[in-house]
Amino acid sequence: IQTAPIAITGDPVLYQKAAPVIAFDVALHNLTQTLMATMLQARGVGIAAPQIGVSQRLFIVASRPNERYPDAPLMEPMVMVNPVLLSGSSEWELGEEGCLSVPGKRLSIARHLWIDAQWQDLQGNTHSGRLHGFVARIFQHELDHLDGITLIERIT
Ligand SMILES: O=C(O)C[C@@H](Cc1ccccc1)[C@H](O)SCc1ccccc1
Numbered sequence: 001i002q003t004a005p006i007a008i009t010g011d012p013v014l015y016q017k018a019a020p021v022i023a024f025d026v027a028l029h030n031l032t033q034t035l036m037a038t039m040l041q042a043r044g045v046g047i048a049a050p051q052i053g054v055s056q057r058l059f060i061v062a063s064r065p066n067e068r069y070p071d072a073p074l075m076e077p078m079v080m081v082n083p084v085l086l087s088g089s090s091e092w093e094l095g096e097e098g099c100l101s102v103p104g105k106r107l108s109i110a111r112h113l114w115i116d117a118q119w120q121d122l123q124g125n126t127h128s129g130r131l132h133g134f135v136a137r138i139f140q141h142e143l144d145h146l147d148g149i150t151l152i153e154r155i156t
């Protein structure tokens, strides 16, 4: 399966508002496979379509225990199409974040402790649920990518 180059700071695609996905077709499946392979190769715990140059509202959340978040859950990667943050906890939590598009940076970012999210799967079915902790953090980080926001914009 093909991987794709990851766009890094300065690439305009990272600063655009991504377009909603409307076609739940084979092209979407192929894009998702490329996105997944690229994330795995880069040892990421998430990745958004704009990071491989595709300005579409699609990302993957794939939490796993790691040195910064040893108690992060090991989860089946979740493909989230047209994700929406419905609401977030009033409590925020500071946490270290990295970004595949901002190489070598580790920045402390405040995120909602939990969020209520809605998204579609690859078949176009709508799901919703409450995400907590590191998984909620990754969702919020990836959603920023769909809105043209990277870690650098988040701290300024
Ligand atoms: O650039 C990305 O979207 C991948 C991010 C996802 C992430 C967001 C917030 C907090 C942690 C990760 C990752 O930097 S991929 C690298 C990584 C892996 C494990 C833990 C932290 C960072």
Ligand SMILES: [Zn+2]
Residues within 6 Å of the ligand: 098, 099, 100, 101, 141, 145
């Ligand atoms: Zn990122």
